[in-house]
Amino acid sequence: MNLYFILKGEKTEVLLYPKWINYIIPHYKQVFLEKDVIENNFYIFSGGGIPSIYNHTINAIKNINDNPVFDKLIVCLDGEDIGIEERLQEIKKHIENSKVVLNPKCKIEFVIQNICIETWFLGNRKIVKKVPEGLMLREFIAHYNVNTNDPEELKKI
Amino acid sequence: MKLLSIKFTNIEEEWKYEKIELFDLTLLVGVSGVGKTQILKSIHTLKEIAGGQSVNGIKWELEFQTLKGNKYLWLGEFETINSANELNPEFFIELGDLKEPKIISEQIFLNDKIIIDRNSEKFQFNGNEMPKLNSTESAIHILKEEHLIKDIYENFNLIILRDHTFKIVDLFDLNQYRIEKLKNQFKTFEEIKKSDLNTFHKLVLIYDVSKSAFEEIKSRFIEVFPQVENIRVAHNVINEHSNFDLETSLIQIKEKNVQKWIPHHKMSSGMFRTLLHTAEMYLWNEGTVILIDEFENGLGLNCIDVLTEDLIYENNKIQFIATSHHPYIINKIPYDYWKIVTRKGGIIKAFDAKDFDLGKSHHDRFMNLINHPFYKQGIS
Numbered sequence: 001m002n003l004y005f006i007l008k009g010e011k012t013e014v015l016l017y018p019k020w021i022n023y024i025i026p027h028y029k030q031v032f033l034e035k036d037v038i039e040n041n042f043y044i045f046s047g048g049g050i051p052s053i054y055n056h057t058i059n060a061i062k063n064i065n066d067n068p069v070f071d072k073l074i075v076c077l078d079g080e081d082i083g084i085e086e087r088l089q090e091i092k093k094h095i096e097n098s099k100v101v102l103n104p105k106c107k108i109e110f111v112i113q114n115i116c117i118e119t120w121f122l123g124n125r126k127i128v129k130k131v132p133e134g135l136m137l138r139e140f141i142a143h144y145n146v147n148t149n150d151p152e153e154l155k156k157i
Numbered sequence: 158m159k160l161l162s163i164k165f166t167n168i169e170e171e172w173k174y175e176k177i178e179l180f181d182l183t184l185l186v187g188v189s190g191v192g193k194t195q196i197l198k199s200i201h202t203l204k205e206i207a208g209g210q211s212v213n214g215i216k217w218e219l220e221f222q223t224l225k226g227n228k229y230l231w232l233g234e235f236e237t238i239n240s241a242n243e244l245n246p247e248f249f250i251e252l253g254d255l256k257e258p259k260i261i262s263e264q265i266f267l268n269d270k271i272i273i274d275r276n277s278e279k280f281q282f283n284g285n286e287m288p289k290l291n292s293t294e295s296a297i298h299i300l301k302e303e304h305l306i307k308d309i310y311e312n313f314n315l316i317i318l319r320d321h322t323f324k325i326v327d328l329f330d331l332n333q334y335r336i337e338k339l340k341n342q343f344k345t346f347e348e349i350k351k352s353d354l355n356t357f358h359k360l361v362l363i364y365d366v367s368k369s370a371f372e373e374i375k376s377r378f379i380e381v382f383p384q385v386e387n388i389r390v391a392h393n394v395i396n397e398h399s400n401f402d403l404e405t406s407l408i409q410i411k412e413k414n415v416q417k418w419i420p421h422h423k424m425s426s427g428m429f430r431t432l433l434h435t436a437e438m439y440l441w442n443e444g445t446v447i448l449i450d451e452f453e454n455g456l457g458l459n460c461i462d463v464l465t466e467d468l469i470y471e472n473n474k475i476q477f478i479a480t481s482h483h484p485y486i487i488n489k490i491p492y493d494y495w496k497i498v499t500r501k502g503g504i505i506k507a508f509d510a511k512d513f514d515l516g517k518s519h520h521d522r523f524m525n526l527i528n529h530p531f532y533k534q535g536i537s
Contacts, residue, residue, distance in 0.1 A: 032529045035516025045520060045528050059519035066517065 001071045002037050003028070004106075006060050007046035008053050008077050012117050014046050017076070037069050050077065054094040061095070061102045073108045078116040087112050114152040122151035158312035158444050159476050161220040161228075165199040168237045169214030174199075174505035176218070177496065182468055184490050185480045185507065186523075187498035188535035192505035193480040196498070197318065197448040200478065206233070207313035209298035211257040213238055223312045224444045231309075233263040233295065257293040265296065265309070272305055314353065316446045335404050336361065336392055346370055350440055356433045357421075359440040361406045364390035370439055377435045381463045382428060387411040389418070408432070431460040438467050443474040453483035465489045487523045497526070499535045 003021075007013035018030055021042055031041045048056055057075050064070045079087045088110055095108075102108055113119065121127055128146055132138055141147075144154050159181070166173035174196060185193040202212055203219055214237030222228050235258045265273035272283050273296045280287040282296070283305060290299050301310035339362055343349045346367035349359050363370050375388045391407045409418035410428075421429055441447075452468075453461060465486055468477055481487055487495070495510035515525045526532050 032531075033514075033516050033525070034518055035514075045524070047524060047527060056520060056524065062519040066519075 001040065002069050003042040004034075004060055004064060004070045004073045005042060005044040005046075006053060006057050006073070006075045007044060008049060009117060010047045012121075013076060014044060016117065017044060034063050034067060037067075043070075050080070051094075053077065054091060057091065058095065058098045058100050061100050061108075064106050065100075065103050068103055068105055070106050073102065073106055074111060075108065076111040076113070076117075078113050080116060084112045084114055115154060119151045119154065122146040122154075158224060158315050158446060159222045160200065160446055160478070161222060162218075163196075163200060163203075163220075164218040165196075166216040167199070167214060168216060169239070172503035172505065174507065177507045178509075179476070179478060180494055181476055182490070182494045183478045184487065184495050185478070185498050186482075186487055186495055186510075186526075188532070189482070191498045191500045191535045193498050194450050195505065196507070197450055197478060197480065200446075200448055201316065201318040203231075204313050204316040206295045207297040207310060209294045211235065211259070211293040213258045221312070223308050225308055227308060228268050229309060230266040231264075231297075234261045235259070236261050259292040260295065263296050267305070273300075312444065315442060315444050316448065318448045319450075336365075336406055340365060351442055356437050356440060357408075358406075360408065360433070360436040361390050363440070374432075374436050374439055377438075377463075378432055381431055381435075381460055384412050385410050386413050388432075391418075426455045427457050427460050430455055431464065434460075434464050434467070441475055446476045446478070449477065449479040452479045452481045453486055458485065461486055462489075484521065484523050484527075488521045492522050497532060499531070499537075501537050 005017060007017060021028055021030075028040050028042050031037055031043050034043055037043055045056060045060060047053075057073075060073060064073060075091065077087055077091060082090070091110065123146070125147065129137075130147055132141065146154070160179045162176050162178045164174065164176040172192070172195065174192065177196065185196060187193055199215075199217075202215065203217060206212055212235055214235060216234040217232065219231045220229070221231070238256055238258050259277065260275065261277055263273060263275040264271060274281040275296055277292070280290055280296075282300060282303070297306060297310050297313065300306040339354070339358065343352050343354075343362060344366065346363060349362050349366060352359070354362070360371075360374070363374075371388075378388065379385050388408065388410050391409055393405045393407065408421040410421075410424060410432075411418050421432075424432075452464075456464065461483070466489075468479070469490060493511045496507040497510055497513065498505060498507045500506070510522075510526070513526075513531075515522060515529075518525050
């Protein structure tokens with residue numbers, strides 16, 4: 001099985017996903033060009049943010065159709081302020097409008113982060129200091145304390 | 158001239174790059190800090206050395222071809238004078254203490270035949286021993302009047318490092334650029350083109366000297382900015398505040414539905430740059446080598462499109478070496494012209510993107526590239 005990842009972010013996600021995949025399926029090896037995929041490989045394409053990542057997703061579908069060695073296309077996006085459901089509908093609609101259809105051998109999966117990928121990290125109590133030194137962080141904690149509240153419930157300032 | 162390849166070491170600053178072969182259009186791409194600008198600056202440094210400057214602690218190998226079709230290889234090295242205190246900026250050193258670095262070795266080959274062979278002991282020119290000559294100046298500068306060297310010296314003047322940061326104010330003419338004086342000096346389009354005036358002055362002059370060339374530049378500019386309906390040059394003499402006549406030349410544009418003409422110093426910087434770029438395409442000498450750092454600076458997408466096209470198609474007699482971070486520009490320029498720059502410590506390397514098989518992909522080539530660790534970890 002081979003996996004094709006589309007990640008919205010260029011910084012956090014590209015560090016996180018390879019480690020995470022390695023933890024869950026250690027026998028999978030990352031390749032850095034689509035053409036190098038053989039078996040039990042994963043390829044990660046990232047960058048551009050929303051909405052350009054939508055077009056990158058269409059290009060990824062075209063790539064998979066041209067070279068049908070991939071079994072799963074996993075598209076990872078941020079819900080941001082419009083939320084999970086709306087983001088999901090937005091990307092699905094974009095794919096539908098493009099009239100590019102993924103070959104049935106490959107399955108598409110969507111991972112929509114509630115707000116953003118960094119929100120997940122805020123749930124890690126080891127990362128977030130109770131009394132941070134930075135003034136800005138103190139202000140943030142005063143606005144919404146992620147130590148005591150669910151980071152995914154965080155609201156805009 | 159055409160630069161064919163360059164290898165450069167800065168011993169004093171402890172960095173170097175391996176031999177880089179240059180194309181008619183070379184686009185240097187790579188993450189910030191890999192040394193793209195250093196490559197451009199080092200080429201410009203060689204122009205300064207050919208012009209007689211002494212530069213501390215550098216070593217180079219440059220292959221180039223002049224307009225006459227002669228191929229040269231120029232190798233050289235300056236001694237390294239270590240600063241007594243490296244924290245002292247150079248301008249603190251009193252003039253009396255300033256020691257100009259000497260040339261340790263210099264060689265020039267013309268079509269594989271050695272014409273200059275020089276070190277701290279000897280100086281041979283075309284097989285003849287020369288008397289003791291200025292050891293801090295390049296042979297190109299010392300012998301610039303010699304038939305064999307003149308061609309090289311003149312060709313180095315064709316290298317231009319384009320600086321976007323120049324102030325528009327600098328373009329106001331002082332007396333030395335009085336338009337009548339210039340018109341007497343340069344009477345035809347060809348003379349203006351061949352002159353070493355900057356593009357602004359060339360453009361001001363051709364308004365009077367060659368209407369047809371000005372019209373061509375104008376219509377090309379209006380293609381990019383359709384809101385512009387006319388361009389003109391106006392001269393103005395100011396003598397209110399001083400005893401001197403200060404003559405200024407203004408390039409003005411007239412926009413549709415705007416009553417007043419807009420002078421160049423009040424235009425948007427992108428518009429003004431596009432105007433100069435467009436003019437350059439017509440007014441530059443054959444054989445000009447243009448070094449452009451961050452091509453995209455100050456340009457909106459509407460300008461980038463046209464100016465990038467010009468880079469690729471309009472100028473087979475002009476060589477461009479440019480850097481860019483802008484995916485839109487990079488993707489517009491064919492992959493064959495890209496050089497991917499990476500750096501390990503003080504060693505800079507530039508790889509041909511075409512040797513790097515990305516395979517077929519529907520993603521933009523540049524996006525494919527920036528997803529590759531080779532690009533991402535440009536510095537290690």
